[in-house]
Amino acid sequence: MRRLLLAILLLPVFAFSQQKDLIKYVNPLIGTQRMGHTYPGATVPFGMVQLSPETDTISYEKNGKYNGDVYKYCAGYQYDDKTITGFSHTHFSGTGHADLGDFLIMPTTGPLQLNPGTADHPESGYRSTFSHQNEFAQPAYYKVKLDEYNILAELTASNRVGFHQYTFPKSDQAHIILDLMAGIYNYDNKNVWTFVRVENDTLITGFRQTNGWARTRTVYFAMSFSKPFVQYGQQNFSNNVYKGFWRKFDQTKNFPEMAGKQLRAYFDFKTEEGEKIKIKFALSPVSTEGALHNLRTEIPHWDFDKVKEDGQVLWNKELNKIDVESLSMDEQINFYTAMYHAFLSPTTYMDADRKYKGLDQNVHLAENFTNYTTFSLWDTYRALHPFFNIIQPKRNSDMINSMLAHYDQSVHKMLPVWSHYANENWCMIGYHSVSVIADAVMKGNADFDVNKALDACITTARNRYYDGLEYYMQLGYIPEDKNSSSVSKTLEYAYDDWCIAQMAQKLNRKDIYDEFIKRSENYLNVYDASTGFMRSKLSDGTWKPGFDALSTHGQGYIEGNAWNYSLYVPHNPSKMIELMGGKTRFVKHLDSLFSMHLPDEFFAETEDITRDGIIGNYVHGNEPAHHVAYLYNWTNEPWKTQDKIRMILKKQYRPTPDGLGGNDDCGQMSAWYIFSSLGFYPVAPGSTEYSIGSPAVKSAVLHLENGKTFKVETKNQTDKNVYIQKIELNGTLLNRRFITHKDIMDGGKITFYMSAKHP
Template sequence: MKRYLTLLVTLFFVGYSYAQQDLVQYVNTLQGSHNTSDFSHGRCSPLVGLPQGANFWSPNGFSIINKTVRGAGGGGFSLTPLVSRADLQEGNFSSGFDPDQVVGSPHYFKVATENGVTTEMTTTERCGYFKFTFPRSKEAFLLYGGGGKTDICINPEKQRITGFVTNQSWHSQARYKTYFIMQFNQPFVAYGTTQNQSKVILDQKQMDSGNGVGAYLKFKNGASVEVVTSISKISAEQAQVTLDREVGSKRFNEIKEQSYTVWNDLLNKILVEGGTEEQRKTFYSCMFRANLRPGKEYEVDKEGNPHYFYGGKIYDGKYHSNPILWDAYRSLFALQNIINTEGEKEYVQSLMKTKELSGWWPSGHVMIGNHAISVLADAWAKGIRTFDPETALKYYYHEITHSVLDSINNSAYNIDHERGYGRMGFENYFSQGYIPYPQNTNRVMETTSKTIEYNYDDFCAYKLAQMTGNKYYEDLFAKHIFNYKNVFDPSDDFFKGRDVEGNFDIDFNPYEWGGAFVEGNGWQWRFAVQQDAQGMMDLMGGEKEFIENLDELFSVRSDSVLHGGYGYWIHEINEAVAGGQGQYAQGNEPCFHNIYLYNHAGQPWKGQKLLRESLTKLYNSGPKGFPGDEDGGAMSSWYVFSAMGFYTVTPGVAQYSLGSPLFNKITITLESGKKFTIVADDNSADNVYIKSATLNGNSYSKNWITHDDIMNGGELHFEMSSKPNKQRGTGDQDKPYSLSKHN
């Protein structure tokens, strides 16, 4: 009997491993790493880390353009391999490499440099594991460098370096220490501390302190040096606890395989079939980027209890970091609500803690808007209810009726653009219904963009109040949910700057970037009201006029742009022009939903074609893989959604707008064990149009599906064609949510 049971268990695990595919092989972490100040293909680094990990590790000084790298590190420190004392003394830290020979996977990075050193990295959730293999005929040095004021101790007997770096919080301005441990597997032949990028070398010195302080270690010639590092914002003792728990006696390859398994499990949550190999590489490379944030900012003590550091103090519990919400609210959190429900339950609690501890929600001082409420409303709409909605609404009311100019972080820029905490310009927004933009100015003040985005956030607060039966806040925010109409000029159907007397900008040019708009022009912001497509149609005179204007967005000349108040072509302008889709800018977040608006106007086939064009022409798995800044998972999440054939146009509403699936079959495995499958028969590069559809076997004409449709499991089945079906999806009932229509 025992023999049969053993055989049964063995077959079960063999069957399971066979069913799960190796999807890590498709990920290229170098995607989006080819960037200049004038053009962004993602502005990404080839990171190694676990999904929503606490720390990420990367090659330092890595340039795919110059083909140079200077070492590896993360958490505020770096390790640079050198092959001579002269390199150390003369500051010859960078070395060339062949990009074609780089291995960039989620769990493992490897680069061989021209000085003969091979650098490898793998990771646990909080610890980094590095391996440096030196050429046999050369010396072997490692140079440690950290940021801020460093206190360091070299312990040759224990083959380790310990210490801490003192930094200052960008948010609270509180000083804090990051404690570190670096454990080496090889004895030190020589050692010493360094100062000012090795301009001062103090041989045999074991302890040092100060700005620019580092250390060097020398090993035997040709050594293969393994380094495990652990960092903590709580204490040196906690750094050791983390090292013992996550690494212990495990060696490099064990940690590497462990990390691989974590990533492969996650990637298998969405299994795509069909398409080209390059499309699968692009999809899973984007899946990697879409699952790096929000990171785990907490540490686990000896007893298994979580703690986190914030604003100079240590608190009990879990805490997750905040991505820039201006980007992430549109796509990243909506994707996590599907594939990482348990993680999102923790994250919304972290958003509430951020407000409690700092007095503000994140993002407003970095970009514009009060988008924490969007994340919370979307979570509630989709069944994630681990926060108190009345408290959230109270917090939001405080957020939008107070403001503080951010003069500390990126101060000159933020002062000039009037960015800060809370709601900048709230007095005018509530008294006049918009934020005024003065006449005869070339200044980038972003007032119309702020009005539109503040209005969307008020809509989300209104929806959260409505969903939770809070009549007081529902009525309060109902007064402002159509404020976007106050900056719309019916004379030419554009949103514009408007002065305090109510006059629209007399110098308005829809091709001119900046001014009353953030990172865009009048064309891109013409369709920015994501929650109310019907309301925009009404303003423009109806569905016919709306479609004509939307068609025009994609057909006018791409290169007819003016830099306006920016004073030069910012990189977002260059990326929009290079996209070649009229004035549409797929490379920046405000346009993410624009193509899907054809679903609201009864011509879904136009969106299907444009979406497929964007997916196939603007994205790839290589260093030039994105049409603009990837922005912490926002752009990758848009790609993952759109490649599956649907997208969240209006976070805060439990609904997704349909597009054109890139693959023949997509299977989403949910945390409940249920599966939602999208099948696209006769799908191809030419067959981009939806001919017909069924949902769970029933004929389906709608241009949208609900969150419950996905989470309950089932099948969405498309028949694809090379010719548009202009009868499908044209009825009023087929159109997705619009505030003016479904309020």
């Protein structure tokens, strides 16, 4: 009995010891240069707090023009910058639009300055120069030396609490600045209101209400210092601060309540050489009481190293879900950094007591699921959520429950399109929640009411007021003279409708299947056989004149051109190939896409596509083409898929700050890398099939939540051996160009025999 008890006690230790230390292969600085738009700061998997440095300030001038490049700073940090303005608690990872950057904290010494200054003259404000030689980032930890003040800044985090540790020099003028004006995409009217309450000499609470990309976003906080401050104060840039009875008080110094649209507060300390001032900063979507509860629940102590270690244990647990052996250290780093980026979002959006603010701005309780936000669905339905259905099925099911809660709270009765922080941004096109839901239903990962979910999909797809759907339902396409980006929308709606049809068929709802399988063929209505491209029509049924297959503006496409979008029929590649002249002609078309030379005018006319992420006219940096290299599998030359996949992996992903060839888009670019490195990819989420590519790993073991393992094994694997001679699944020759979800989830082994010559 004693031996049995000892064995039980040692089991968790033994299990943990079997995990590899994989965080050493993660470099959060990958993607922080140019267009990757990732952040290097501290967070835990799917964490609500993303504590990271800001390297510049973005605002609008009074004339309405940008003061700075707002697109450049979607994540708040650019590797090429030389200064840091502070450390804020909320960030998007890899997006092409900006928001967040809440509650910026900056430690300083010397005479107090309450403006950020400029990058050219950092001494004019509180910002500081820094060097990458004194910067270090890894999962759940970031540190940098602030040269201007000789302060070492260290950051870590739990799910809902950011933990700062600042090592000061000896100073009688040490300050912690709390800037509630700072923010990403911070135009003049973003702040609706801010409020700070000094509870005592170590505890601060408050909130920030903003009108940015999210129109009605309120975030509450609780901020706790490890030692009492000696005094505090504020500088309030609001025009109405001193009106009314408040003029009876001097609010600028040691006044316990601060409020206004434009507010910066400061807290003064006296420090000894090498003294550490620590700050715990908790967030809540509900209340300051909720923030305090989060703080006391998640980090009830002041042990910075413990919080860091706890966060890294969480990261190692997630990273160990795939045990991969790569051909090189560079590829090992690329793979695990891609996993890291894939597990940054969607983000937790509820307090420790499970309360959260809903789309209706009321407080709700997530009783049987974790509530998530940050749904960049136009991007992530393609590979990220299918990846979750394999590696994170429980989380993905909770994400869908979060989408269904969003639907219940929506006055429009719409599933989310691009939502964050109890807001719908309506960004990009399609209604791709239905793709995520269908993929989970078809793959048996549906811990939710599937018929209710299908009803939500149907209602969303029938909403005649949404983005051209009225014309789509009436005409079978969207006319460009009535609604822009008409071709892209028609094609993406058709795919989403196919997803609804698949669910309906599985759930034996024939009337719904018949309706939506017919709608899924609407792509036929925008194919112009005379040009060989999908092309915009007018409301009278004629083709819009002035067609230009290379142009990205005014032709009916979004984030792409006719070459990219004409290949977007993921649910029926065979029919698309037939439309475009058959397999032989289609192969030549695909070959041209990858090899053609784009004129300089192409880059001059567009702001959303640059030379980053482009191979020929294949735009890997924008998602509509992510399935395209796999389309050779529907022709007589599938080996060209294998060649193109390995080329893209090499050209578009590198273990460097500029190593992502486009926005990571909340993990979509990274999920593409993971799937493609393993040798298969979900061309049409909602199908249970994964198209075969060319594995780049030597081997990989997927540890599934059902307790089984699926092993990817390669024979004769090298950088040059990119072609598959044969595939065995569990020892039996595989005579198809795909594997199924069941093949993976049942466990087993797939073996690829590689060669330098194609068959």
